[in-house]
Amino acid sequence: MSDALINGLAGAGGGIIAQLITYPLQTVNTRQQTERDPKKERKKIGTLEQMYQVVKQEGWERLYGGLAPSLVGTAASQGVYYYFYQIFRNKAEATALERKRNGFGDGSVGMLSSLVVAAMAGCVNVLLTNPIWVVVTRMQTHTKKSQPNCTGLLSPEDVIPSAVEPPPFGTSLAIQEVYGEGGVLGFWRGVLPTLIMVSNPSIQFMLYETLLKKLKKRRVSSNKGNSNVTAFEIFLLGAMAKLGATVVTYPLLVVKSRLQAKQIVADKRHQYRGTLDAIVKMIRYEGCYGFYKGMSTKIVQSVLAAAVLFMVKEELVKGSRWLLASDPVKLKQR
Template structure:
């Protein structure tokens, strides 16, 4: 009671500033999870992007009958290397995105809790914290996602040779340089608007994940920050991702198409209208199957590694007699 009274009477107290709750452990743990899941599952991410941008109108886009057909075709035409096109920016993007996201989210959440990790926030505050973390992360990582998408969409060296030099990329740095030189900052932030809408994906996922963890611990009569077992983390991560992915997938299609160098949309609204006109509702869910096949195990790996690494690192920070 004394702590809460002091907090209410002295809002400027530095003990309750946002920066006092920044812990590098969440950054390191998030990066670890993001990099591990990306290295294992990148080929499925590449296929998801290629399905998403396939509007049936562009002749340079390869046609795949399904997930198995896509893997076979890419491997036959581009080799094993083809399945890992864009992996470098994807590792950088996923690692930094998950790292920053967990860092921002844990910092904002702890600040809202007033430093008391055992205080439940409820669905609304979880979504607010996750949305704020998502916007901050998107601002920092959008250029990397643009580069990743474009590298994934260089279907083969032969097809790439047909593109203008400014749309043919030798790698991550070359892509960043050419996009900035020919399209400016705006080019590096293509897909940012649907990305903002996509923040709802992370907010919904984290809210669901946190609420399931809290409810489970409360059911067991344990504090909500009690470490869970591997099975619980994997189950809650999978369920939260499936729910969020099914609800928000269309924005990912629009975002990928805006970032695709083979298309020339005037903006997000133009992309939505043209997709609806030529493909209907189905067009907004292209690539959903490979996406779910990829993101579900990716999320399970990421969250499991994050939870274990962060708990381990945070346990090293604690000293006897503190708190």
């Protein structure tokens, strides 16, 4: 089994576990990002209170709306990302060693190269998995107040009386809604800000690799050549890296969610034709605050998810290599 495949499968496993733990926070955060009701915005309720309201008004299952396609998307995204990341990383390391043999550099992959590697893997991941996340966003933002039709628009007969329970809004209905609004291309709504958002994991991995390298060097100098890093240390490094990346790129995440959520056709202020149109309208009608809605929730969710993902992924990689190694003792000494 190749090292790229090991990392891909481990990333998928870590991503699924992280998603299961933090999914209710992700659902609430997506709703905060796409909230355009001024009355609700003025209340400024906290994350826990909003979770309580969702459970009280719509039931526990709404906190996990879109969980099934989200798990598929997470497994696919993390698997694709880590697989191609490792392939590009191996090529970058080989290039660095070749440059060293030619008298250039020290043979290590620099920060800029790490950034480029992460960006390339991220672009491949976005182009392949964006349709899944469009469907997930629709399911997370769907409420029981209205019933969508296959055209993706709301008509008078779509309004559901409070005493009547609407039909379950599952994956198939979400797919029909997206297709009804924009056809096949509708599944790639928000792909431009998402591609720009590649800078998020790029910054995250650049910070993570840099911090990990420094920690290992310090460990080698202080522990007589032993560079082992504990799972808890990986957890902390992953959290620190994700925190820095999230703060920098959060406004793009809000724009992406707005584009992928159901469009409000009755209010032209909140009907977006594209990325630039969404940015202009958000600045005009909501100000800079609109780009940071739900940021505190996102920081908690993404930092926790990234920390869990890195920790689980590294442990899975170690376990896989140990099982595949012919001599576990030698592997432990590496």
